[in-house]
Amino acid sequence: MTHAPAFDDEYGAGRRVPSPIARRRRNTELTLVVMAAMITGAAYAVAALGTNAEIPPGIVVFVGILLALLLCAHIVVRLVAGGADGTLLPLAAILHGVGFVMITRLDDRLAGLQATWSLVAIAVFVLTLLFVQRTTLLARYRWLLFLAGALLLLLPMVPGVGQTFNGARIWVSIGPINFQPGEFAKVAFAIFFAAYLADRRELIAARTWKVGPIHLPEPRYIAPIIVAWAFAVVVMIGERDLGSSLLFFTLFVVMMWVATERVGYLLLGVVLFGGAAWFSWSQFDHVQTRVSNWINPWDDPLDKGYQIIQALYGLADGGLLGTGLGRGNPNQVPEAQNDFIFASIGEEFGLFGATAVLMSYVLIVGAGLRIALRTERTFEKLLATGLTTIVGVQAFIIIGGVLKVIPLTGITLPFVSYGGSSLVSNYILLALLIRVSDSAARRLGELPDDPTTGERWQAWRLARQIRRAEKKGEPPAAVAAHDEAGA
Amino acid sequence: MNRAIRQLAVGLMACYVVLFAALNYWQVGQKEELDAKFDNTRAILREFNRPRGNIITEDGVVVAQSLPNTTDENLDFTRDYPTGDLFSNVTGYFTKDFGATQLERTHGDVLVGSTAAQQVRGLGDLLEGNVDNAGSVQLTMRYDAQLAAKFALGGREGSVVVIDPTTGAIIAMFSNPTYDPNTFVGQPFETAQQVITDLQNAPGNPLLANAYQERYMPGSTFKVITTGIGLEAGVLSRETSFPDEREYTPPQTNDPIQNYNGSLCGGDMATVFRRSCNIPFAKTAIELGVERMVEGTRAWGIDEKLPIDLPRAATSTFGNVENLDQQLPLLAIRGFGQSEDQMVPLHMAMVAGAVANGGQMMKPYVIDATYDRAGRVLDRTSPDVWKTPISPQTAALETEFMIGVVESGTASCCLDLAGGIQAAAKTGTAELGIASNPDLSHAWIVAFAPAEAPRFAVAVVLTNVQSTDDVAATGGRLAGPIAEGMLDYLLTGEGARG
Numbered sequence: 001m002t003h004a005p006a007f008d009d010e011y012g013a014g015r016r017v018p019s020p021i022a023r024r025r026r027n028t029e030l031t032l033v034v035m036a037a038m039i040t041g042a043a044y045a046v047a048a049l050g051t052n053a054e055i056p057p058g059i060v061v062f063v064g065i066l067l068a069l070l071l072c073a074h075i076v077v078r079l080v081a082g083g084a085d086g087t088l089l090p091l092a093a094i095l096h097g098v099g100f101v102m103i104t105r106l107d108d109r110l111a112g113l114q115a116t117w118s119l120v121a122i123a124v125f126v127l128t129l130l131f132v133q134r135t136t137l138l139a140r141y142r143w144l145l146f147l148a149g150a151l152l153l154l155l156p157m158v159p160g161v162g163q164t165f166n167g168a169r170i171w172v173s174i175g176p177i178n179f180q181p182g183e184f185a186k187v188a189f190a191i192f193f194a195a196y197l198a199d200r201r202e203l204i205a206a207r208t209w210k211v212g213p214i215h216l217p218e219p220r221y222i223a224p225i226i227v228a229w230a231f232a233v234v235v236m237i238g239e240r241d242l243g244s245s246l247l248f249f250t251l252f253v254v255m256m257w258v259a260t261e262r263v264g265y266l267l268l269g270v271v272l273f274g275g276a277a278w279f280s281w282s283q284f285d286h287v288q289t290r291v292s293n294w295i296n297p298w299d300d301p302l303d304k305g306y307q308i309i310q311a312l313y314g315l316a317d318g319g320l321l322g323t324g325l326g327r328g329n330p331n332q333v334p335e336a337q338n339d340f341i342f343a344s345i346g347e348e349f350g351l352f353g354a355t356a357v358l359m360s361y362v363l364i365v366g367a368g369l370r371i372a373l374r375t376e377r378t379f380e381k382l383l384a385t386g387l388t389t390i391v392g393v394q395a396f397i398i399i400g401g402v403l404k405v406i407p408l409t410g411i412t413l414p415f416v417s418y419g420g421s422s423l424v425s426n427y428i429l430l431a432l433l434i435r436v437s438d439s440a441a442r443r444l445g446e447l448p449d450d451p452t453t454g455e456r457w458q459a460w461r462l463a464r465q466i467r468r469a470e471k472k473g474e475p476p477a478a479v480a481a482h483d484e485a486g487a
Numbered sequence: 488m489n490r491a492i493r494q495l496a497v498g499l500m501a502c503y504v505v506l507f508a509a510l511n512y513w514q515v516g517q518k519e520e521l522d523a524k525f526d527n528t529r530a531i532l533r534e535f536n537r538p539r540g541n542i543i544t545e546d547g548v549v550v551a552q553s554l555p556n557t558t559d560e561n562l563d564f565t566r567d568y569p570t571g572d573l574f575s576n577v578t579g580y581f582t583k584d585f586g587a588t589q590l591e592r593t594h595g596d597v598l599v600g601s602t603a604a605q606q607v608r609g610l611g612d613l614l615e616g617n618v619d620n621a622g623s624v625q626l627t628m629r630y631d632a633q634l635a636a637k638f639a640l641g642g643r644e645g646s647v648v649v650i651d652p653t654t655g656a657i658i659a660m661f662s663n664p665t666y667d668p669n670t671f672v673g674q675p676f677e678t679a680q681q682v683i684t685d686l687q688n689a690p691g692n693p694l695l696a697n698a699y700q701e702r703y704m705p706g707s708t709f710k711v712i713t714t715g716i717g718l719e720a721g722v723l724s725r726e727t728s729f730p731d732e733r734e735y736t737p738p739q740t741n742d743p744i745q746n747y748n749g750s751l752c753g754g755d756m757a758t759v760f761r762r763s764c765n766i767p768f769a770k771t772a773i774e775l776g777v778e779r780m781v782e783g784t785r786a787w788g789i790d791e792k793l794p795i796d797l798p799r800a801a802t803s804t805f806g807n808v809e810n811l812d813q814q815l816p817l818l819a820i821r822g823f824g825q826s827e828d829q830m831v832p833l834h835m836a837m838v839a840g841a842v843a844n845g846g847q848m849m850k851p852y853v854i855d856a857t858y859d860r861a862g863r864v865l866d867r868t869s870p871d872v873w874k875t876p877i878s879p880q881t882a883a884l885e886t887e888f889m890i891g892v893v894e895s896g897t898a899s900c901c902l903d904l905a906g907g908i909q910a911a912a913k914t915g916t917a918e919l920g921i922a923s924n925p926d927l928s929h930a931w932i933v934a935f936a937p938a939e940a941p942r943f944a945v946a947v948v949l950t951n952v953q954s955t956d957d958v959a960a961t962g963g964r965l966a967g968p969i970a971e972g973m974l975d976y977l978l979t980g981e982g983a984r985g
Contacts, residue, residue, distance in 0.1 A: 254495060257491055257495075258488055258491040258492055258495060259488065261488060261490060261491045301526055302680060302683075302684065309526075312513055312517075312521055313521055313522075313524070313527045313528075313529050314529065315510075315513040315514050315521075316513060316514060316517060316518045316520075316521035316522055316527075316529075317522065317527075317529035317530070318514060319514055319515070319518055320514065320515065323533075327533075328529075329528075329529055329532040329533070332528065332529070332532070346510065346513075346514060350514070351510060351511065351514040351515060354510055354514070355507060355510065358503055358506055358507055358510070361503065362499075362500065362503050365496070365499050365500075365503075366496070369492055369493075369495065369496045369499075372492050373489055373492055373493070378488070381488055381492070382488075385492055385495065389495070389499075392499045392502070393499075393502075396499075396502045396503070396506065399506050400502075400505075400506060400509070403506060403509040403510060403512075403513060404509070404513075405505055405506065405509045
């Protein structure tokens, strides 16, 4: 009985170096990451020149730390996700950089905190990549993640822990730590749904339950979408958080639709959400305020409409080329560093700069969905789709709100807005997307599917058990168990 | 699943195309409209830390200036209005959070020195590190005349306008209720917001200048216009005479029209004008017919925005003229300034001015000239004719009629000018016809003097005045003394020049 080499599979047989295409991706990523750091550093200097008419004294240190952080992230990607798409990290870096410059320019008291959170976010990104080296690991913990997601989502409603801020009860305060659990719940739910639907998508698509002339999937298979809808409604009503509610619901509906390829789910989703939205509009003042503000903010220009009107004035003042960093007055918009950061960018960077930000999101969406198309595994397809949808839809909801395309709902702009929860959760999301991308590249044989650190350690333990067993002459139980599992 | 993922990609792409379109809409398409919104403070904020020049009256009093800011460390300057409420209707206000209005808005570029001419001229200074390029605006209005107008009104609701009929230059223009910009400019945000909100909700709308941003039923002062139209059309002449009547029933109705207080009134043209009978002018309007009457009012600038060099001026109106030929009684009533007729007080001064100026109505203006930092003229207003509603002959005849009003007509009580100077005038008492309060009216007078060589034309209106059993709130009795006071002050009193 021979058991070595344990992980020499059929894909990368005999090849121990990445293909040129995989290597080119990493070099592209390196170049783009350095460019993102340089642009951010330049913007930081320009913003300081614009506001205080002097180059900030710590500019060299700033660029140094920034470069070190991004290079660290890049090197980890190179080491443990060598085949991944090379544009995702730089896109996130430039959005993060522009956001950071804008936040410090709006209120320099926030600079320290946001810098700390940036550090934590990059660290969490690295840790996620290191811990989650196989996507199957995520699928394995689906129910745990579901439970965690549900708890996180409901946490703000717990008395004593939940905090209401600006009308929305989406904050949790435990001791000195404040965070928005919803930002993490969205990632957990995306993973859960990808895993759940990957298992049951055919059963759901089959529609074997007949109610009169209508064919429906078995109730137990559509239960999750009902639960999801219930969650969205709870969030909408219990936490007054319309934006997150819309985001969650869109995520679930899109994943159901992609998994089953049945447009009916999309329509059902629109109807269900429309119904809930209409109900809350007719029942709650704050929803009516949002809608009337959307239709005509100039009805109440000094109070309720003030924020959006000031944002629009800022955008108009920016025009094509912007006022120049530090030269505009984005602070006229309350909460400019948060929900309205896109208006600040439009004001100071102009149409050109704001379009660049829009393009960054389009490119992230493009890269994410390309990953979903490339990978052959259903779970990975759904996961990439879900994660990409989160970023794409979340950015759309808040930018659309700021631009008066849809009613305004408070939600952060991924990678750009101020706030630790948002930054950390989006970097987790980014790491997972990169992980799926790398996994797809390995399946396609673009680079050797080397065993991960965890797998090497398991293999070493297995080999040791075998050696010991052989030494004692006993039947190798662990080996037998492994053979069964691997079969 | 790939098909659905591709469709999702298209869907998300479409979402972002919509965002891109919206971004273009706000940043390019709507840019000018949003930039021009009165509560848009972006341009103001950019200008706020630059020295801003003065607005100065004709007689050299500063009515708007920048002072070093001592309360807010973020701002170098604060705006100050040394004359309080006296010129607020013209200067407007300049705030960080609530926008700018009137000259502070329209001439902000001159005041901070950002016009092209100023920038070119200031280039040398800028190179030397001198960032103060502030220009100034000089008004045609006189501080002393404005003060006289304020005292003459004495806190009553209404407007006083004095113009030079030969140029259109506005010499005084004051109205109540008004506001003092210092009550919110330079105040903390919450205080300022409260004051502005209160002003917006206050009765009579103090933030609007009644003199040129509101319009009121003109009453009999409108007969100057009807007479002018009739004379020009040949329907009226010096010799036209009307029988003594109490009532006249126009076509299409059985409801008769009456004279003021139902009196018996008639005679030749000069007499009916002097006594301000209603029936002759109702008849004139009917005889002219809808088309000539409407055309005639247009020739006086009615239903056209006043061409003043201040933003958001009101438009006088002859009312709705659609199907008016089916409603001839209304035409008859409008012939003597009731029903839907509405005139801007400034416009009424211009009407008197046109008669005084041989039939030429001049464009009204408040800005004499703008200057750069070094005091060199950037732009000087040259007088311009706006309308020529009547010929010099008609003007002479109407002047004669209006002298009659002063000598022995409805203004004989109150327009006897000092120094034997002859004034010409027409009074008006616009009955508002409110069922619950039938005695509420607007009291008007328009006048000019000296009649033979007019230097000043005046319009005075006291709005919403209440008649009592003892005293009728007529234009002659209430508005007349104000016009007299203004003309006396300017022609022979302390304000007289040369």
